[in-house]
Amino acid sequence: MLAQQLLNGLLLGATYALFALGFTLMFGVLRVVNLTYGFYFTAGAFLALWLTQAGAPLFLALPAAAIASGLIATLLDWLLLTRLRRAGADELASLMVTLGAVLALYAGMTAWLGPDIRRLPPGLIAAGALEAFGLRITLAQILILAACALLVGLLLWLMRGTRLGLAIRAMAERPDTAALMGIATARLAALVSFVSGALAGAGGVLIGLNFNAIHPYMGESMMLRGFVVIVVGGLGNIFGALVAGLLLGIIEVLTAGYISSGLKEAVAFALLVLVLWTRPAGLFGTTLARKA
């Protein structure tokens, strides 16, 4: 049973990590607590839903939904945050704008589409499960694990192995200096928004596929865990988000499995607080505080 529980934890953790990848990128690089992030997750799931209902196969619907979510993210970032960024407003103002926006977006979506839960067309992905050594895993779950690994690898390569990644990291470290060095920060911000939004959209499709429930507030319900993952993993740290996501998933599952399912959240959050008490910048974060 322990092996199956660890696998359960790994799968749950992979969904957390998948959700958090774009979030940590957006947060770490653009330095904005962008609460609209959860909406791109919802948007991706709905776009894939419509595409597959129109007959598109999953391997087309997934990237299309991701790209469209990325475009929505870029557009919203431009609409909501360029003005504040230019005015040099503090991060609390952007937090507030995105909070208002996300309230309006979810409510608008519910008013337009109704609050009902929808599901992707049956047969989109083989329903069977692999069984080996007494462990069971479904195709959707394998897809999530694979996508998670692939996206983490891709992002790490992008950030560490390309000139673009260098520019992004420069901007994350010192936005003003990066601008002086001739990096077009506005265009870079748009690009980071796009990548984050696309990651959120892809996450929405895959997680929607796994839990088979697509509804306007699905992104909202991931936000709290998303916060925990990106903070424990260290803001902007892709690898940290992966590890923190997996850890959170495994801790939740093991608490539910071996202590008490009613305490699963309390235990997970108590551990979060303990991590921050002992490592104030998360497990993999370096403190950004600079003095005099």
Place this chain on the structure above:
Amino acid sequence: MAWFDDLLFTYQNLAVALGVNGLLALSMYVVLAVGQLSLGQAAFMGLGAYSSALMSLQLGWPFWAVLPLSCVVPVLFALAVGGPTLRLNGVYLAIATIGLGEVLRGVYLNVDVLGGAMGLSGIPEAAPLWLIYAMLALAVLVLWQVGKSGIGRAMEAMRLDETAALSMGVNIRRYRLATLCASAVLAGLAGALSAHSTDFIGPNDFGFEPAVTILSFALLGGIGSPFAPVLGAWLLTLLPEVLRPLADVRLVMNGAVIVVAVLFLPRGLLAWRMPRHVRPGRAA
């Protein structure tokens, strides 16, 4: 004057909510005023609400005794967790305080005497409206007086530049802990007053979403003076009621109003900053 009674009846809960949310906004304001993004206000409120409800329901104590004690419990909690928590900054502090709130929510859900998911009901409606507003007025007055003193200057200095404030002799850690305790008092008070005017409290009244709502009160209003967060709280409390005729798009408009307000007034609706001293030769 039947119509007046009806008016009171119709808006009684709204009137309570305006007062309580005003106190909550001030509870957020005192920590934001020293530059701390501490989001434990909903948790403090929950502690005040639950402890006061238990004192009323289980021990049968009178409300005048319950009210001050309900502020003590959140303060004790603040003192217990403050040390390690207040070393954190920015979003790390925010998420740690949210985490503590979720731990408390887990306690409410799992401890039988706290009612679990059923919450606590039948709490006596012992908090009169005038008391709520008297408390709010008192809180604004105290924060105004303190704001225009050396303490207010030190708080503002901390918010603007902690290093410089430290070099002026401001004991940052003491101020952080003291403001957290002040925040706990105000939120605990709000919790007790709210519990004793709505009959019922449940664990989900004090989770992540209320925490974000309380933050938005202060951010929308601004933090230049204690009037600003109260204004923000009042606007955000009234807005959904004013927009009621819009039916299913009212929450859309609610969000849109916030976006527009912040885009054009990024420093809050009331951006005016109070002076930090009493002008000589003038009355207080």
Place this chain on the structure above:
Amino acid sequence: MLKRRTLAAAALAALLLPMAASAADPVPLGAVEVLTGPTAAYGTAAKAGLDLALEAINGKGVLGGRKLSLTVEDSAGTKDGAINAMRKLIGRDKVVALIGPTLSNEMFAAGPVANARGIPTIGTSTTANGITDIGPFIFRTAMPEADVIPVTMRKAAARGAKTIALMYANDDAFSKSGFEVMQKAAATAGLQIVATESFASKDTDFSAQLTKIKALKPDAIGISALVEPVSGVLLQARQLGFGAETQFVGGNGSNSPKLAAIAGAAAEGMLVGSPWFVAKPDAANQAFVAAFQSKYGKAPDQFAAQAYDTLFILAEAIDRAGEADPAKIRDALTKTEHTGALGPFRFGENRSPAATEGVVVLELHDGAFRIAP
């Protein structure tokens, strides 16, 4: 200046003063439902049922031709929202009776307001224990889980189940209360409870709890929660390899067409107790289902059916009371008998449904509920 002030005063008065009720005025009724936010699905279903009933009733009117005017206010699923909506309906719209609120949590918060004001209030979907204990003006047409679940549990036992594991959402009053009922009912029906697991309403992952339960190999699993998490549990149970040999048993939350819509084949074979089901063959129900289908283009669910009947019950009580007076309507409600989509109905001693013989045990079969064989 003076003139303008007088005008303003007049406008204010018009807004606030109850107009002298004349015989031709419609009878003001109010309903508080969740119409926005994450739980809006329940409230919108109830509102659809109410609107349908309103059209039918206003065809001939009450009290000799007066129409009903029904104001439906949104509670947004929040405690404060429900209280504000209820106070607005009572204080400003001067309603003589109320329907709702949708959720048990909301009723616990808002019910005392109406009760203290002496406005009869009928919950149509509030199944938690203790709802009518709020006070003498609080009624419900929702069949409390305490009446429904024992029937379902007996059915499960009759099908040969000996052991059962229970799962419930521990952060919501309705689910928690349903779970407590399940605990008792399972024991009464002779089922041995081998495990008790909880989760949060918004959870999407239940694998840890299910893996634990699977190792214990219970004959049945009882789930008390709203339909979204129940569907999630079922879907994940199938992923983890639970087959047809495990009998799933649901509470009132599972009694929704959405169960099949979300969980699909994973929900096959689930047992649900219900005071109503869509294919109930009697004429009153068939007429309701047909009317609903033609107005909204989809099949009604239980929440719509209960709301639909409730407005009829209220209309009959108003007729019986003889005038649109809250206290008289309250007394009339206790005596009203009505046969509608739910079958024959009257309130019992504690203002909850009197009879439980209407309860049927349904089984999800080929994507639709049928009477469990």
Place this chain on the structure above:
Amino acid sequence: MLLQTSALSRHFAGLVAVDRVDLAIPQGGIHAVIGPNGAGKTTLFNLISGLATPTAGQISFAGQDITLLPADRRAQAGMARTFQNIRVFATMSVLDNALTGLHARLSASLPAIIARLPGFRRAERDAIARAQAALALVGLQDRAYTQAGALAYGDQRRLEIARAMAGGPRLLLLDEPAAGMNPAERAALATLIRAIAAQGTTVLLVEHDMPFVMGLSDSVTVLNFGRRIFAGPPGAARQDPGVIEAYIGHKAAVRLAGQAP
């Protein structure tokens, strides 16, 4: 000695920013720490004012060991400082800025503040008078109600000095006070610093501009790569071969690297 450090060191991951520095500043006068960029001057200042903790060594101030004292307590003990990169409280008024400099001297109780008791009023009146005197010292008395962030660059620097002076410190630490100033402003600043010293406050300043320091200071300490390479009167520093090499060598190295100094 008013301020004394012995074998004071500060290491950052692999880098020794301050290396066993001994410093002895007597009561009174103007004293300077100079050295090329990156010599560890600002780190030394942070160690003295308590913003950084030493890896090894001791600091004593007015005969008291303050090595482990936090920065706010050092301020209360009579140490005040300014910053290399200006740190006025931009959205507060000029007067409120100066008043924060008096923080350590005010100790009204909360009830006295809330009830506006006479003791509190007297203390505040007194504080405002002192703050205004400090503003007058730097020539900002007419700008008391201006927002500090709206002041010109040079005025902000002077406001920082006024804020530091408001509390009447025994030791004033100035971190590159002349940075970014034109010759006329420098001359005015030198006059101001002399006036402060004449009032009895000991001044310790960090500069990398040699000429400015040479005409002003009673003693200089020269740092290079975190080490003290000279301590003595300014005249002697100019002749010291080690100092010359540090400066020339540094400039040569900079020129070779093709960067502006």
